[in-house]
Amino acid sequence: MSWDAALAMREGGAPPEGEMGRLFGPLFEAPKAADGCLVVGRLAQTLDGRIATVNGSSQWIGGPGDILHTHRLRALCDAVLVGAGTVRADDPRLTTRNCPGPDPVRVVLDPARRLSAEYGIFRGGPPTLLVVAEDGPEMHGTAEVLRVPRQGAELDLPALLHALAARGLRRIFVEGGGVTVSRFLAAGCLDRLHMTVAPVLLGSGIPAFTLPEAARIADGLRFSWAVHDISPDVLLDIALGRARPGVCT
DSSP states (O other): OOHHHHHGGGGTOOOOSHHHHHHHGGGGSOOOSTTOOEEEEEEEEETTSEEEOTTOOOTTSSOHHHHHHHHHHHHHSSEEEEEHHHHHHHOOOOOOTTSSSOOOEEEEEOTTOOSOTTSGGGSSSSOEEEEESSOOOSEETTEEEEEOOEETTEEOHHHHHHHHHHTTOOEEEEEEOHHHHHHHHHTTOOSEEEEEEESOOOSSSEESOOOOOOSSGGGSOOOOEEEEEETTEEEEEEEOTTOOOGGGO
16 A cells, blocks of 8 residues: 555545554554543664764664654654754754655744744744743744643643643654653653664664663563564554553652
8 A cells, every 4th residue: 555545544544454554553543541642752763772972963863764754754643743952953844845745733842941933943834833831922933832831840741732632633743852752751641652773883872762760670661562674774663552661650
């Protein structure tokens, strides 16, 4: 089946047969969480679990298949979400320019509202939300400001998901970076995780996940996965079902 058949799932079409259906079909299952959202996280890492070098260089860990997969996830989801650190490092466009399909609503998390409105993501393009915890103007460049409460020093992620669902944004793609994906995992807010592993060894660099220190293997999170070939990389589709690592409970 073609990508067109997978894209038709947005309009209520049945999952395509074969590999594409196995990979993307689960994103269209009825959400089980009370917030009504289905949340998929996404990272690309080296074989030794790094998402960037020590100085922050991360382009490109994954190959062309990984980039295409990322753009397809954007096209299938209602919203694509990144943290402020990703905007500072990459100023991403978060569009579907590498594949047919609609651009998602772009969501940027910046609790303290420190990002300048001069970043490209705030200067035009698809609809954009800046999520903050601080009072201030209702617009940030061309982005609408969405306020949610804090939970400790960070944003209250369950409250954020409820706020996005209220806007009709229920299929949420958490694209990065590693700290943001880790926070969703630690909060028990990920339904699935798509993880690309590239045939690269760095031996140093920024780890994929940042979580509290585990004293025992049992404090981690075990799961099942399905493996997909996106040569030269492999893609792991992990069903989390909002589970949290033991160190986070």
